Amino acid sequence: MINEIKTVIQNYLNNAKLCRFMVGTVTSDGIKVSDKLTIPNELIVGNLKKNLSVGRKVRLLQNHGGQQFYILEVIDE
Amino acid sequence: MIEFLVEVNGQIYEISELVKSVSYTDKLNDGCSKLEFSYIDDDLRIQNGSVVRFKYNGANIFYGYVFKHEQNKAKEITVTAYDQLRYCKAKDTIVVKNDTIDSLVRKMCNYFGLKAGTLTSTGYKLPVSVQDDKTWLDIIYNAVSDTLMNTGKWYCLRDEFGSIAVRDLEELQLDLVLGDESLAYEYEYQKSIDDNFYNQIKIVSDNESTGKRDAYITKDSGSIAKYGLLQYFEVLDKNYNPSQAKAKADALLKLYNREVETLELDCLGDTKVRAGTSFFGQIEDINLNRRLIVRSVTHKFIPVHTMSLEVMI
Numbered sequence A: 001m002i003n004e005i006k007t008v009i010q011n012y013l014n015n016a017k018l019c020r021f022m023v024g025t026v027t028s029d030g031i032k033v034s035d036k037l038t039i040p041n042e043l044i045v046g047n048l049k050k051n052l053s054v055g056r057k058v059r060l061l062q063n064h065g066g067q068q069f070y071i072l073e074v075i076d077e
Numbered sequence B: 001m002i003e004f005l006v007e008v009n010g011q012i013y014e015i016s017e018l019v020k021s022v023s024y025t026d027k028l029n030d031g032c033s034k035l036e037f038s039y040i041d042d043d044l045r046i047q048n049g050s051v052v053r054f055k056y057n058g059a060n061i062f063y064g065y066v067f068k069h070e071q072n073k074a075k076e077i078t079v080t081a082y083d084q085l086r087y088c089k090a091k092d093t094i095v096v097k098n099d100t101i102d103s104l105v106r107k108m109c110n111y112f113g114l115k116a117g118t119l120t121s122t123g124y125k126l127p128v129s130v131q132d133d134k135t136w137l138d139i140i141y142n143a144v145s146d147t148l149m150n151t152g153k154w155y156c157l158r159d160e161f162g163s164i165a166v167r168d169l170e171e172l173q174l175d176l177v178l179g180d181e182s183l184a185y186e187y188e189y190q191k192s193i194d195d196n197f198y199n200q201i202k203i204v205s206d207n208e209s210t211g212k213r214d215a216y217i218t219k220d221s222g223s224i225a226k227y228g229l230l231q232y233f234e235v236l237d238k239n240y241n242p243s244q245a246k247a248k249a250d251a252l253l254k255l256y257n258r259e260v261e262t263l264e265l266d267c268l269g270d271t272k273v274r275a276g277t278s279f280f281g282q283i284e285d286i287n288l289n290r291r292l293i294v295r296s297v298t299h300k301f302i303p304v305h306t307m308s309l310e311v312m313i
Helices: A001-016 B084-089 B101-112 B136-151 B221-227 B244-255
Strands: A018-028 A031-033 A039-042 A059-060 A070-075 B002-008 B011-014 B020-027 B033-042 B051-056 B059-071 B076-082 B091-097 B118-119 B129-135 B153-159 B163-168 B175-178 B184-192 B198-209 B212-219 B231-235 B260-268 B280-284 B290-299 B306-312
Touching: A001 B129, A039 B091, A059 B076, A059 B175, B002 B020, B033 B051, B059 B084, B059 B153, B084 B136, B084 B153, B084 B163, B091 B101, B091 B136, B101 B118, B101 B153, B101 B163, B129 B136, B136 B153, B184 B280, B198 B221, B198 B244, B231 B244
Parallel strands: B118 B163, B175 B280, B198 B231
Antiparallel strands: A018 A031, A018 A059, A031 A039, A059 A070, B002 B011, B002 B051, B020 B033, B020 B290, B033 B076, B051 B059, B059 B076, B091 B129, B153 B163, B184 B260, B198 B212, B260 B306, B280 B290, B290 B306
16 A cells, blocks of 8 residues: 555656756757757746857756746856 | 457457456546456467457447456456557657647657557647656647647547547537436436535736736635635746736636536447547436536446446536
């Protein structure tokens, strides 16, 4: 029983997409986080969005639900 | 009557005469459909992955794959088989952009090598979103509810005898009456304000132009006088402008400000009834006289074909 509850909670949390930091690289059509996932520009917010250049590395904050990504900073080389 | 075929190790066996019980369960946009059956035999050992095909009175009922089998000392073998949608429980990460329900389903079928059938073109472009580490079924059900909210059109994803289909529920209306004088022999009806009933909606949303949170309240005074005040509260996570937030509150009030009715029916079977189809319900005692959509159905075929339905009112 206890194990089932643990599994349920784990699946729920995984599905709810909690707030978290991410690191990505700017590409022409979004910010690439992994080979599978390039976050499209429509979902990226924050003042820094205007002056990004391709190839820069950025730190992102994903909102609860995982449908908005705020640019926290550009990571210095 | 019954035509029951299984394929084991490349050999096709007909077990229509051996089958002791068959039940078929289908739910609307909630996973794959399921066929459970049992038979008694010494020689034929069914295996996981075996293909099962079941027809009843010439109607195509089920085509799918064995996922579980059990047996006991009395040589009774019990088998559970699922349709192709079982394979879509796998998780993946995708970006939804310029996609519709049908294009997502096509991608899914290509990815898993599943056979696609009629994929109704929905025409509604889904909002851009990231679907990270989600099951394909959840991604598609999400798309179905987005499409429903924005166009009012309701679609279902299902497997039709071995090919995956997207259907508009409107095209699944049956010429069928179920009720007092037609096929039904038992029903259970419930009306409740215990769950999902609210007559005041309060929504809070961040407002970028005023720089603080705004609250929007909408209510139905008549309903409050009758049932007491039942409030719904939600903090919106996306930025809504005041008119959008107000519209959302009004829509939620309309959705929740009605007594929740549930109806379960036991009837003689009709093979055309699947989850998502709709029929005409007529039960005098509860003043029911309109079209109802099937939320889930279980057909039992032996000895007599009966079905139990759960419907949406």
